[in-house]
Amino acid sequence: MVPELIIPFSRLSRGDVAQVGGKNSSLGEMLTRLAPAGIRVPDGFATTAGAFRYFLQCNGLDNRIATELSRLERPSYANLRQVGAAIREMIMAASMPHDLAKAIVEAYRELGKQGINDVAVRSSATAEDLPEASFAGQHESYLNVSGEQQLLAMVQSCMASLYTDRAIKYREDNGFEHDLVALSVGVQQMVRSDIGCAGIGFTLEPESGFRNIIHLSGVWGLGENIVQGTVNPDEFLVFKPSLRQKKFPIVQKKMGDKAKRMIYAVNGSGESSTVNEPTPEALRNQWVLSDEEVILLAEWALVIESHYGLPMDIEWAKDGNSGQLYIVQARPETVQSRRNPALLIEYAIHTKGKCLGKGQAIGSSLATGRAVLLQSPKESDRLQEGDIVVTDITSPDWDPILKKAAAIVTNKGGRTSHASIVARELGVPAVVGCGDITSHLKDGEMITVSCCEGKTGFIYAGQSAFEKHEIDLTTLQKPKETKVMLIVADPEKAFQLSFYPNDGIGLMRMEFIINHSVKVHPMALVKFNEVKDAEVIKAIEDLTLHYPDKQQYFVDKLAEGIATIAAAFHPNPVIVRLSDFKTNEYANLLGGKQFEPLEENPMLGFRGASRYYHPLYREGFRLECAALKKVRESMGLDNVKVMVPFCRTVEEGRKVLEVMQEYGLDRKLDPSLEVYVMAEIPSNVLLAESFAEYFDGFSIGSNDLTQLTLGIDRDSAIISELFSEQNPAAKAMIATMIRKGRKLGKPVGLCGQAPSDYPEFARFLVEEGISSISFNPDALLKGIENIRVAEREKEKAP
DSSP states (O other), X not given: OOOOOEEEGGGOOXXXXXXXXXXXXXXXHHHHHTGGGTOOOOOEEXXXXXXXXXXXXXXXXXXXXXXXXXXXXXXXXXXHHHHHHHHHHHHHHSOOOHHHHHHHHHHXXXXXXXXXXXXXXXXXXXXXXXXXXXXXXXXXXXXXXXXXXXXXXXXXXXXXXXXXXXXXXXXXXXXXXXGGEEEEEEEEEOOOGGGSEEEEEESSOTTTOOTTEEEEEEEEBOXXXXXXXXXXXXXXXXXXHHHXXXXXXXXXXXXOOOOEEEEEEEOTTSOEEEEEEEOOHHHHTSOSSOHHHHHHHHHHHHHHHHHHTSOEEEEEEEOXXXXXXXXXXXXXXXXXXGSOTTEEEEEEEOOOOOEEEEEEEESSOEEEEEEEEOSSGGGGGGOOTTOEEEESOOOGGGHHHHTTOSEEEESSOOTTSHHHHHHHHHTOOEEEOOSSGGGTSOTTOEEEEEOOSSSEEEEEESOOOEEEEEEEGGGOOOOSXXXXXXXXXXXXXXXXXXXXXXXXXXXXXXXXXXXIIIOBOHHHHHTXXXXXXXXXXXXXXXXTTTOSSHHHHHHHHHHHHHHHHHHHHTTSOEEEEOOOOOHHHHXXXXXXHHXXXXXXXXXXXXXXXXXXXXXTTHHHHHHHHHHHHIIIIISOOTTEEEEEOSOOSHHHHHHHHHHHHHTTOOTTTOTTOOEEEEEOSHHHHHTHHHHTTTOSEEEEEHHHHHHHHHTOOTTOSTTGGGOOTTSHHHHHHHHHHHHHHHHHTOOEEEESSHHHHOHHHXXXXXXXXXXXXXXXXXXXXXXXXXXXXXXXXXXXXX
């Protein structure tokens, strides 16, 4: 009896995985169930798993394939290429059964009645005993297929791809019986992204698994370049709560180089093939998606995730003719969603050899091993277990080899490239997009691949010494009374840090974002026409290329950094300290020397609050306020609080608040806005009652308060041994501030290292009734332990 051979997408749902595989059943599900939500899915049809088995049966291939597979040399798989090639050759040499060919052609003609003549032909595998198994990326797809004969040939090629080397090895590694796996072929309207753009999306942050972010990325042309990691794409991070509230949800945008785009080229016989050409300069410097399109795709992603009830991995495409966006694939995300974010594995590198290269870090671990430079998967016999693969770029053909690797290093690729995806699946570090790392390494030399130092990954010569710590965060209890907060500066670490036990951010240093992301002195943007240095002018123009209004560049970059951290810790408070560079530090920014005075003692000079209302910086402060206003109001991240540093007098505090009000941070119009003041000058403590009339809380900056109480320059090496927050005078100042704050009903926190280094100092703070203590991430766990011990002792005290 002939099985059902063809099923239109319009009749498919996710319950049909056993018949048409996960990819095709998901397309049918979205086409039929999610169209009312406005989600566009290209129409089409699928051949069934029964049709595949019917094809094999009619050609007597079942036994021949089994015989060939029995020749596999396990466990070395040394003859995998020969076995795979032989099976694919016998499938391609077989005849398509007449009734199957007729059913495919008739279904294709039905699409033609809708004006659909160009189609994508995609593989969708399913296992008989485990139909929900994911075989993503193991089989072939063919794009821009046109005409009945070409379609039949590509369907047969898809069927043959069930026996690619990587697919065979995948089933072997995962314990699937080969004869129980079948292949369905999806024939789908071709979205002309070759003259548009395409990309992928995750409904969680793919590095950390943070669930409140939608990560979208895209390139010009066909999506193969982004899947293969051939180019660095544009990336967008969208915050789900802001999206739901109809606020501006894009908390971060990164423009990739998009150096190449894959398009179609038609040969003399009318057949099309793909060509990877250099992307025109104008397109390289243009976002692949407008903000409105990013938001639309994110809204669709949110609907898809909600419908399926789990994090999703999505492919999208934009038709260059119609300008319309489509979802061309959606499947469950299978890496981070299965990871336990409460299991914290920390690596600390202690020794570093010469830095041989750097790129984007994938994961947060570290590996040492022998560098093996490979040109292609055909050199797999050179790789031993525990070696580090170093190559130009990887593709799915590399999958069987990469399972042996301790780490992966590539010249090309981004965070969503094939090498990155495989590294996450295998749980090994990868550094991708290194440029020309293959020309800097010698085959066989010992190297260290470090991804534990942030979003930038490094390749060091030799074997670095390192430590590995595994901590189950679910076993850690936060203190009962004292809030435990973090000190954070780098937005790129925020999502990972959000899994630490915490009550929010007690100090977010704005200076890091200005230094590393903005890079330009704000007054050099306000008064760009007055900048005198030609090299500085050129550097600023390069950085602000996409900003006709150069001041908006500062606002957007600063807002993105703040918003990323605020989103990571939402809804917990994030206290953002206004810029606290000293004049010598401001001068190091692009254009800074022209706009900063020279001071003998910058530590005690033109810094903190005194700058914000002063003519020399007031317009720069306006940009800081605009960034904060954008984060709180436009993006809806009202968990952001503001903190004024180094405020010498009460009158100065009043002036700063008036300027903030003038620049849109008005507590009368926005009652939820809280403004704190740093308590780091003896005058803040002595006049706490007066400062409390203007500010909502205090944060003790123990370094500066100790410095100014003892009259010690904390940067001086000669008298450094005299500097101690545990000095009785410094402790008296801190205790006085805490007591006054409690009496005034104002929260008082402290930011510093001492409570984690010295249990007795933590005990002192707890005994005095501190509201919160903020720690650097590496000191947080020790700090929690010290506070909990102190709280227990306080409870026992008579």
